[in-house]
Amino acid sequence: MVNYGQLIRTRFAPSPTGFVHIGSLRTALFAYLFARHNNGQIILRIEDTDQSRQVEGAVENLLKVMKHIGIEFDEGFYLDENNTVQERGAFGPYLQSLRLELYQKYAQELIEKKNAYYCFCSSERLDELRKEQTALKKPPMYDGHCRNLNPEELEIKLAEFSAQGGSASGGKFAGKRPVVRFAIPKEGQTVIHDLIYGEMTYENKLLDDQVILKSDGFPTYHLAVVVDDHHMEITHVIRGDEWIPSTPKHILIYQALGWQPSQFAHLPLILNPDKSKLSKRQGDVAVEDFLSKGYLKEALINFVAFLGWNPKTTQEIFSLKDLINKFDLKNINKAAPIFDTNKLDWINGQYIRAKNSGELVNLALSYWEQQGINTESYNRGFLTAILEVEKSRLKTLSEIGERTKYFFELPSYDANLLTWKKSTPEDAKVKLLEIHDLLAQMDNEELKEQNKLETKIKSIIAEKNYDTGSVLWPMRAALTGMPASPSPFEVTSVLAHGPGKNEILRRIKLAADKI
Numbered sequence: 001m002v003n004y005g006q007l008i009r010t011r012f013a014p015s016p017t018g019f020v021h022i023g024s025l026r027t028a029l030f031a032y033l034f035a036r037h038n039n040g041q042i043i044l045r046i047e048d049t050d051q052s053r054q055v056e057g058a059v060e061n062l063l064k065v066m067k068h069i070g071i072e073f074d075e076g077f078y079l080d081e082n083n084t085v086q087e088r089g090a091f092g093p094y095l096q097s098l099r100l101e102l103y104q105k106y107a108q109e110l111i112e113k114k115n116a117y118y119c120f121c122s123s124e125r126l127d128e129l130r131k132e133q134t135a136l137k138k139p140p141m142y143d144g145h146c147r148n149l150n151p152e153e154l155e156i157k158l159a160e161f162s163a164q165g166g167s168a169s170g171g172k173f174a175g176k177r178p179v180v181r182f183a184i185p186k187e188g189q190t191v192i193h194d195l196i197y198g199e200m201t202y203e204n205k206l207l208d209d210q211v212i213l214k215s216d217g218f219p220t221y222h223l224a225v226v227v228d229d230h231h232m233e234i235t236h237v238i239r240g241d242e243w244i245p246s247t248p249k250h251i252l253i254y255q256a257l258g259w260q261p262s263q264f265a266h267l268p269l270i271l272n273p274d275k276s277k278l279s280k281r282q283g284d285v286a287v288e289d290f291l292s293k294g295y296l297k298e299a300l301i302n303f304v305a306f307l308g309w310n311p312k313t314t315q316e317i318f319s320l321k322d323l324i325n326k327f328d329l330k331n332i333n334k335a336a337p338i339f340d341t342n343k344l345d346w347i348n349g350q351y352i353r354a355k356n357s358g359e360l361v362n363l364a365l366s367y368w369e370q371q372g373i374n375t376e377s378y379n380r381g382f383l384t385a386i387l388e389v390e391k392s393r394l395k396t397l398s399e400i401g402e403r404t405k406y407f408f409e410l411p412s413y414d415a416n417l418l419t420w421k422k423s424t425p426e427d428a429k430v431k432l433l434e435i436h437d438l439l440a441q442m443d444n445e446e447l448k449e450q451n452k453l454e455t456k457i458k459s460i461i462a463e464k465n466y467d468t469g470s471v472l473w474p475m476r477a478a479l480t481g482m483p484a485s486p487s488p489f490e491v492t493s494v495l496a497h498g499p500g501k502n503e504i505l506r507r508i509k510l511a512a513d514k515i
Contacts (some may be wrong), residue, residue, distance in 0.1 A: 009035070010238055011031065014046065016048055022287060025069070026267065034265075034327060045232070059077060064079065068297060077094060096224050097218070104219075106223065116180050118157070119179045147209060182249065184210075187204060189203055192248060194265065195236075221246075226259075236263045239266060240266065244266050267308060267332065268332075272338070275338075294367060295396055302318050302319075308332050317347070345396070367400045379497075382494070386404050389490045407495065411479075411480055419473075432475065434460075435475050442501075444500050449493070457489070478512075479495065
């Protein structure tokens with residue numbers, strides 16, 4: 001464990017714009033693991049300064065997902081026992097739209113220090129400027145037109161603006177107003193000491209005079225994130241590497257306000273197998289999508305932790321507690337991780353097999369219901385027996401409904417399925433009737449005992465010198481109606497736990513009659 005010499009405070013600061021992206025889950029998870037590994041704290045802050053992108057119910061949805069996954073925040077928003085959104089902590093409010101006066105205060109302070117300035121440029125002028133720069137193959141940047149206004153010119157502009165119904169005088173931001181831009185120093189360099197990417201140096205003259213306060217009085221991300229991280233005493237900012245180009249601007253704002261910057265750790269972008277950015281257009285990227293498909297929360301956490309992080313061991317299955325114990329930012333790779341669903345399926349299968357069948361029954365109920373199966377009509381022992389047989393074959397719980405439907409209803413299939421490839425339909429019928437007579441002589445409790453049943457049937461096969469497949473294939477097909485399924489001994493045992501001996505005999509007799 002690294003001793004950073006102070007209380008570690010990280011944060012997860014999403015925007016309320018809809019579903020929880022897998023990338024957002026990884027950011028939250030890494031911030032959580034880093035804080036817990038170092039006996040620190042993690043807060044949840046909602047960044048809602050872009051009011052146009054807000055989605056109703058997004059905060060509640062985020063909190064439900066995080067609560068289900070097992071990521072708990074020490075401060076900020078949480079759901080109480082009634083699933084109502086509440087707030088806790090000494091550094092609130094934790095919703096940016098309720099902190100506007102604070103941002104406006106520091107925007108005014110930057111103006112007074114000559115580290116920021118009012119910009120009166122119209123959107124038409126800015127569009128034209130951008131077109132000219134693009135035509136000259138220059139990076140689109142603000143040209144500093146309003147930065148160089150002398151006091152007289154500024155006073156005239158403010159007066160004109162006020163006459164048009166705006167207000168920016170005296171630092172009182174009310175109603176429509178000019179935007180405020182940060183004045184990037186024209187000389188020197190800004191260095192990022194990133195905990196993942198190492199040292200990165202930027203020439204200040206190549207950085208844009210970014211807008212930090214919009215005309216509606218709301219801050220942009222650049223001002224709000226610096227003010228909030230400072231006031232909430234965030235020691236480590238863990239976020240996606242798409243924010244690296246903005247980080248030198250943030251460091252300069254810290255410096256202009258006389259504050260010590262947080263330490264930064266930027267996470268490499270998650271990619272699809274084709275090396276494109278992980279996005280909704282390529283398929284499911286929402287945490288909710290994966291949970292609804294039957295991926296266990298433990299498996300999803302385990303998988304997401306490995307998206308860029310390497311524990312430097314051969315161990316692949318990690319509980320949340322294991323991850324907390326092992327997590328180190330030094331073990332995050334700079335290379336972009338690939339989102340491999342085959343790996344996720346494998347990890348999920350491991351977790352499914354590790355669960356006891358009783359717990360799996362509870363998790364599987366909703367997936368059976370989705371297939372129209374009324375599980376309340378069946379005893380618990382039957383449902384447990386199904387999962388004992390199937391869990392070693394499952395990749396996701398959503399497969400359970402389709403894979404096990406034949407246990408609950410009479411299967412429908414073509415008679416050709418009953419014939420073993422080395423046999424004939426007539427032979428299949430003979431073997432089915434022999435199996436029927438054998439099972440009819442056994443009681444239901446005997447049929448539950450898979451090993452005893454297997455021994456009895458295989459001894460007859462050996463005694464009569466039958467081809468094994470000519471007996472077991474039609475028996476299994478008769479019971480399941482599927483070309484691939486568990487063994488006929490496993491299926492017979494499961495059915496004996498539920499509908500019982502009569503159903504087993506009925507299926508075999510119906511199969512024989514099909515031929």
